[in-house]
Amino acid sequence: MLKAALRNALAHKAHLVMTVLAVCLGVAFFSGTLVFGETSTAANRAAASENLADLSVRVSPKPPKPGESAPRGRPPALDDATVAKLAGISGVDSVRPSISGSAVLNTADGNPMRSAKRGGNRADAWIPGPGGEDPRFSIAQGHTPRTGDEIALDAGTAARGKHKIGDEITLATNGPVMHKRLVGIVTTKDTRVSSGTGTLVLFDKVTARDIFGQPGAYSSIDLTARPGTSDFDLAKRVTDTLGADRAETSTASDLVAQQDRYVSVLVRSNEKVALIYALVALFIGSFLIVNTFTMLVARRSREIALLRAIGASRRQVVRSLLIEAGLVGLLSSALGLGLGLGLAVAMPHLMTIDGSATPTGPLVIGATPIAAALFVGVGLTVLSAWLPSRKASKIAPVEALRAVHQPPSATASRYRAVAGGLLTFGGAALLISLSGAEDASDENLQNAVFGTFGLIVGLLMLAPILAVPMIRAGGKLTTRFGAAGRLSRENALRDPRRTAATASAVIVSTALVVGLATIAHSSAQALDRQAAAGLTADHLITADQMTGIDQVTARKIADTPGVRTASAIADGQILLGGDNLSVTGVDPAGLDNVMKLDFVSGSLKDLKAGAIAVSETTAREHHLKAGSRAKTTPGFGRDDIRTYTVIGVYRDNPTAGPAIGDRAEIQHLDEHSETSQYFTRVLVAADKNGVSKAKLLDATGKNPLLTVQSRDEFVAEASGAMGIVINLMYGLLFLGGAISAIGIANTLAMSITDRTREIGALRAIGMHRAGIRTMIRLEALTVAAFGTILGMVSGISGAWAVSSLANGSIKQYEFILPWGTLLATCALSLAVGILAAALPARRAAGLSPLEAVAES
Numbered sequence: 001m002l003k004a005a006l007r008n009a010l011a012h013k014a015h016l017v018m019t020v021l022a023v024c025l026g027v028a029f030f031s032g033t034l035v036f037g038e039t040s041t042a043a044n045r046a047a048a049s050e051n052l053a054d055l056s057v058r059v060s061p062k063p064p065k066p067g068e069s070a071p072r073g074r075p076p077a078l079d080d081a082t083v084a085k086l087a088g089i090s091g092v093d094s095v096r097p098s099i100s101g102s103a104v105l106n107t108a109d110g111n112p113m114r115s116a117k118r119g120g121n122r123a124d125a126w127i128p129g130p131g132g133e134d135p136r137f138s139i140a141q142g143h144t145p146r147t148g149d150e151i152a153l154d155a156g157t158a159a160r161g162k163h164k165i166g167d168e169i170t171l172a173t174n175g176p177v178m179h180k181r182l183v184g185i186v187t188t189k190d191t192r193v194s195s196g197t198g199t200l201v202l203f204d205k206v207t208a209r210d211i212f213g214q215p216g217a218y219s220s221i222d223l224t225a226r227p228g229t230s231d232f233d234l235a236k237r238v239t240d241t242l243g244a245d246r247a248e249t250s251t252a253s254d255l256v257a258q259q260d261r262y263v264s265v266l267v268r269s270n271e272k273v274a275l276i277y278a279l280v281a282l283f284i285g286s287f288l289i290v291n292t293f294t295m296l297v298a299r300r301s302r303e304i305a306l307l308r309a310i311g312a313s314r315r316q317v318v319r320s321l322l323i324e325a326g327l328v329g330l331l332s333s334a335l336g337l338g339l340g341l342g343l344a345v346a347m348p349h350l351m352t353i354d355g356s357a358t359p360t361g362p363l364v365i366g367a368t369p370i371a372a373a374l375f376v377g378v379g380l381t382v383l384s385a386w387l388p389s390r391k392a393s394k395i396a397p398v399e400a401l402r403a404v405h406q407p408p409s410a411t412a413s414r415y416r417a418v419a420g421g422l423l424t425f426g427g428a429a430l431l432i433s434l435s436g437a438e439d440a441s442d443e444n445l446q447n448a449v450f451g452t453f454g455l456i457v458g459l460l461m462l463a464p465i466l467a468v469p470m471i472r473a474g475g476k477l478t479t480r481f482g483a484a485g486r487l488s489r490e491n492a493l494r495d496p497r498r499t500a501a502t503a504s505a506v507i508v509s510t511a512l513v514v515g516l517a518t519i520a521h522s523s524a525q526a527l528d529r530q531a532a533a534g535l536t537a538d539h540l541i542t543a544d545q546m547t548g549i550d551q552v553t554a555r556k557i558a559d560t561p562g563v564r565t566a567s568a569i570a571d572g573q574i575l576l577g578g579d580n581l582s583v584t585g586v587d588p589a590g591l592d593n594v595m596k597l598d599f600v601s602g603s604l605k606d607l608k609a610g611a612i613a614v615s616e617t618t619a620r621e622h623h624l625k626a627g628s629r630a631k632t633t634p635g636f637g638r639d640d641i642r643t644y645t646v647i648g649v650y651r652d653n654p655t656a657g658p659a660i661g662d663r664a665e666i667q668h669l670d671e672h673s674e675t676s677q678y679f680t681r682v683l684v685a686a687d688k689n690g691v692s693k694a695k696l697l698d699a700t701g702k703n704p705l706l707t708v709q710s711r712d713e714f715v716a717e718a719s720g721a722m723g724i725v726i727n728l729m730y731g732l733l734f735l736g737g738a739i740s741a742i743g744i745a746n747t748l749a750m751s752i753t754d755r756t757r758e759i760g761a762l763r764a765i766g767m768h769r770a771g772i773r774t775m776i777r778l779e780a781l782t783v784a785a786f787g788t789i790l791g792m793v794s795g796i797s798g799a800w801a802v803s804s805l806a807n808g809s810i811k812q813y814e815f816i817l818p819w820g821t822l823l824a825t826c827a828l829s830l831a832v833g834i835l836a837a838a839l840p841a842r843r844a845a846g847l848s849p850l851e852a853v854a855e856s
Contacts, residue, residue: 020332022292025742027336027377030282032343034369039344042364052259053189054094056225057235058250059086059242061217076217077246086221089237091229096135096222099125101212103201104544104704105153105171108162110697112704113199114544120198122190123173125208126152137202141165142184145204152184152202154193161199170702171201173211174547177701282376283508289376290384291501297321297388304393314393318386325385326378333377337370413464420461427454431801452798456511459790463500463507468493470786478778484771487762488778491755492786502744503787506829510791511798513825518799521818532715534653537567537594537683539696540714544705548678553706556699557682562691565593568679571657572666574632574642577622581632583612583659585666594683595655602626602648609665613648618658625649634669655683744780744836752776752844763849776841777834784833788826 061077076082078097087095103123105113114121126134126144134144137154142165145151151169153161163169167182186202193200209215225234231251238249250258297304304317312320344363430451434444459466471492478485492499541557543549549568558566570585586595588604597604604613614624624630628646650656667677684696693708700706709717752759759772796817803815 019292019296019328020335022742023289023329023332023377023381024336024339026282026286026289026380027333027373028339028343030340030376031337031369031373032340032347034372035340035344035363035365036347038364038366038368039362052252052255054224055222055252055255056229056231057223057238057252058255059221059223059238059247060219060250062244062246062248076214077242078218078221079216082242082247083218083221085241086223086238089234089241091226091234091237092223093226094224096129096224097127097218097220098136098222099127099205099208099212099217099219101173101208101219103171103173103199105157105161105169105199105201106702106704107160108167110170110702112707113157113161114704120192122193122198122200123208123212124200124202125205126202127205136190137186137188140185140187142182144184145202145207146183147204148207148210149181150183150204151180152186153182154188154200155185156193157199157201158182158185170704172547172703172705174705176550176553177703286376286380286384289380290387291498291504293325293381293384294388294501295498297385304389308393317393318389321385321389322382325382329378329381332381333373336377337373340369340373341365416461417465420458420465422458423454424458424462427451427456427458428797430454431797434801448798448801451801452515452794455797456508456794459794460500460504460507463503463786463790464496466790467496467499467503467786470789471499471782474782474785478782481774481778482771483767484775485778488775488782491775491779492782499783499786503783503790506744506784506787506832507791507794510788510825510829511794514792514795514822515798515802516795517818517821517825518796518815519802521821522799522803522813522816525816526813528715530654532711534596534655535594535683535711535714536592536596536685538686538711539684539691539693540709540711541682541684541696541700542707542709543678543680547705548680549682549700549706550678553700553703554679554682557684557696560691560695560699562686562689562695563684564687565590565683565685567591567594567683567685568663569681569683570663570667570678571680572634572661572669574634574659574669576618576630576632579621581618581659582657583661583666583669584655584657585661585663587663590685593685595653597653597656597660598651600649600651602646604648604660606647607660607662609662610642610644611647611662612644613650613660614646615650615652615656615658617652619646619649741832741836744783744833745840749840749843752840756847759844759847760849763847769845772845772847773841776844777837780833780837780840781830782833784829784836788829791829792822792826 059078059082083095083097086092101123102121104121107113124136126137128134128144137152139152140155142152151171153163153169158164163182165182165185169180169182171178171180184202186200188200190198190200192198203211209217213219223234223238225231231253235249235251238247304321307317307320308314341363428451430447434447434451471489475486475489478489481488541549554566554568557563560566567587567590572583572585574581574583586604586607588607591597591604599613600616602613607613612630614622614630619625622630624646626646626648630644630646632642632644633640634642644661650660667679684691693710696708700708762772763769800815803813
C-alpha cells in the first residue's frame with residue numbers, strides 16, 4: 001500500500017500542492033507563534049537580567065530598617081579599605097567594586113530615552129582594575145570620563161540617541177537636569193543594555209560617588225571565588241570579616257533566584273500573547289486542514305471504489321490514505337517550520353506599539369515548536385484524513401462508482417443540527433444571563449468565555465443549515481450579474497457543508513476581531529471620559545516615579561508667561577484597614593482651576609494636617625463618611641498610628657485618586673525618603689493667552705525625568721493600554737485573513753477540478769471567459785460574506801455580554817460599536833474572498849471547451 005500511496009500522491013500533483021500549502025500554513029502559523037513566544041521571552045529576560053558570569057558573592061551595604069535613617073557620622077560600609085580587606089580573605093580570586101544608579105538622557109532631538117524595564121536606564125562609574133581597565137566595559141571610541149563634566153555612553157545608546165563624540169548631553173539622575181560632554185563610547189556584555197531597550201551612562205568614580213552615594217563609598221562589591229571555594233563558604237567568611245550589622249552578602253544563586261522571580265512576572269504577558277496567537281492559529285488552521293482532506297477524499301471516492309472492486313479491503317484503503325496523509329504531513333511540517341521561523345522574525349515588528357523599542361535577540365528554537373509542527377503537520381493531517389477515509393471505505397464499490405459526491409446521511413445531519421442548536425441556545429442563554437452582572441468575578445468571566453465559545457461552535461455546526469436561506473437571500477444581489485450570478489449562487493448551495501466548512505475560518509477570525517475591537521473601543525472611550533471628567537488643567541507635568549519636581553522647578557513653571565495656575569501635587573501612601581491607599585497631597589488654593597471635584601458630602605474647605613477627603617469607592621470599602629475618624633499607618637514597615645478626620649466624600653476621580661490630603665503633611669509621610677521635599681505632579685491651567693508645551697519644557701530645563709503633556713495627550717494615554725489589545729486584534733485579523741484566503745482558494749481550486757466538464761459545457765454553449773471569472777469570484781464572495789455575517793453576530797454578542805462585566809471594573813463603560821473597524825473588517829473579509837478567487841477564476845476561464853467536455 002506504500003507504493004499505492006506514493007502513486008496516488010504524485011498522480012494528483014495540483015491537489016498535492018494545494019494540500020501541502022494548506023497544511024504548511026497551519027504549521028507555519030502555529031509553530032511560528034511558539035518560536036516568537038520563546039524568542040520574545042528570552043529577549044525580555046535578557047533585557048531585564050544582569051550578567052552574573054564570574055560572580056560568586058555580592059557584598060552590599062546593610063540597609064536601614066523601615067522608618068529609620070542611616071546613623072550620621074558613620075563611615076561608609078563599603079570603601080577602599082573594605083575592598084582591601086575583602087581581597088585578603090582566603091578563597092577570594094578577584095574583587096570588583098562598583099558605583100551604580102540610574103540616569104535618563106535625552107536624544108539629540110530632545111526626547112527622553114526612558115526604559116520600561118527595571119534597571120534599564122543604567123548609570124555606572126568607570127573603576128579601573130590593577131591593569132588600568134574596567135573588565136565590564138571596553139572602549140570603542142574616545143576615552144573614559146576623567147572629570148565631572150565628562151561621560152561615556154555604550155554604542156547602542158549613542159546610536160539610538162544620535163549622539164557622537166563631543167556632543168553636549170542633557171541628562172538627569174534624581175533631581176535637577178545636568179549637561180555633560182560625551183568623550184567616549186564603550187561596549188558591554190550587560191544584556192540589560194545590549195538588548196536594545198536599555199541605556200548606559202558612565203561617569204568617573206568621584207562624580208559617581210557624589211551623585212549616587214557618599215564620598216569614598218561604593219554601592220556594591222562583587223567577589224569571584226577561587227577554584228575549590230564554594231559561594232556559600234565565601235559568603236560566610238565575608239560576613240564574619242565585615243560583620244552582619246554593616247554589610248549583607250548574596251551568593252550568585254541567590255541573585256539568580258531573585259532575578260528569575262522578577263523576570264518571570266515581567267515576561268508572563270508576552271507568553272500569554274504568544275499562546276493566544278498559537279491557539280488561534282491552531283483553531284483556524286485545523287478547519288483548513290480538515291476541510292481540505294475532507295474534500296480531497298470525497299472527490300476520490302470513485303478511485304477508492306475501484307480499489308475496493310479489484311480486491312482491496314477496507315483496512316488497506318484506509319491505511320493507504322493514512323500513509324499518504326502522513327507523507328504529506330511530514331513534508332508540510334518541514335516546510336511549515338521553515339516558514340514559521342520567518343514569521344517569528346517578522347512578528348516583533350508587527351506587534352511594536354507606538355514605535356517603542358522591543359528587546360532583540362537570536363531566534364530560540366526549542367523542542368516545543370518542533371513537536372508542535374509534527375503534531376499539527378502529521379497528527380492533525382492523519383486525523384483529518386482518517387475520518388473521511390473511514391467513511392469512504394464503507395461505501396459499496398458499485399454505489400461509489402455511480403457518483404463522485406455522496407451527500408451526508410439524514411441521520412448525521414439531524415444529529416449535527418440538534419447539537420448545533422443546543423450549543424447555540426446554551427451559549428446565547430449564558431450571555432443573556434450576564435446582562436444583569438455587576439462585576440467581573442471569576443464565575444462571570446467563565447460564563448462569558450463558555451457562552452461565547454458555545455455560540456461560535458454552535459453557529460459553526462449550524463452553518464450548513466443556515467447557509468441555504470442566507471445564500472438564497474444574498475442571491476438577490478448576485479443575480480444582478482445575470483447568468484454568472486445565478487450560477488454562483490447555485491454552486492454555493494450545491495454542497496452547503498462544503499460552503500460552511502470553507503467559511504469556518506472567516507467565521508472564527510471575524511468573531512475574534514469584532515469582539516476584541518468592540519471591547520477595546522468601548523473600554524478606550526470609557527477611560528477617556530473618566531480621565532477627562534476629573535481634569536480641567538490644560539497641561540500636566542509628571543515626574544519619574546524614582547524622582548520628583550523640586551520647588552525651584554515648580555516655581556519656574558508657575559512663572560512661565562501664559563500660566564494662570566500651577567498647582568503642585570505630592571503623592572504619598574498610607575495603610576488603611578490593611579490596604580495600601582494612595583493619597584494626593586494638594587493645596588486648596590487654585591485647585592478648582594485644574595481639578596474638578598464633585599463632592600457628595602463635605603468639601604476641602606477645612607483641609608489641613610490631620611484631615612483627608614476620600615472617594616466614594618474608598619468610603620464604601622472602608623465604611624467612612626464625612627466626620628469619620630480613620631486610623632492609618634504611613635506605610636509598610638511602620639508601626640506609628642496616624643488618625644485622620646474625613647472632611648468630605650467625592651465621586652471617583654482618577655486625577656484625585658482614592659484620597660486627598662494636605663500637601664505639606666503628605667510630603668513628610670516618609671521623612672527619610674530622598675524625594676520627600678519634592679512634588680510628583682504639577683497641574684497647569686493657562687490664562688486667556690495660553691501657554692505652549694515648548695515653553696513648559698523650557699521651564700523644566702528639558703529634564704528627561706519629567707513628562708510634559710497636554711490635557712488631550714494625558715486623556716489619550718489613559719486608554720493607551722488598549723493599544724496592546726488593538727495590535728492583537730489586527731494580528732488576529734491578518735492571521736485569520738491569510739488562512740481564510742488559502743481555504744477559499746483551495747476549495748475553489750478543487751471545486752473547479754470537479755466541475756471541469758461543467759465549465760467546458762458552459763463555454764461550449766456561449767458563456768465567455770469573463771462570465772466564468774465573474775461566476776467563480778461571486779461564488780467566493782458569497783462564501784466570504786456568509787462567514788463574515790455569522791462572525792459578526794458571534795463577536796458582537798460576546799462583546800455585548802462583556803459590557804456588563806466591564807461596568808464593574810471600568811466606570812462609565814458603555815457598549816459602543818466601532819463602526820469604522822467593523823466596516824474595515826467587512827471590507828477586508830470580502831476582499832479576501834475576491835483575492836482568493838483570482839487564480840482559480842483565471843484557471844477556470846482558461847479551460848478549453850472541447851478538452852474540458854472530453855475530460856472524464
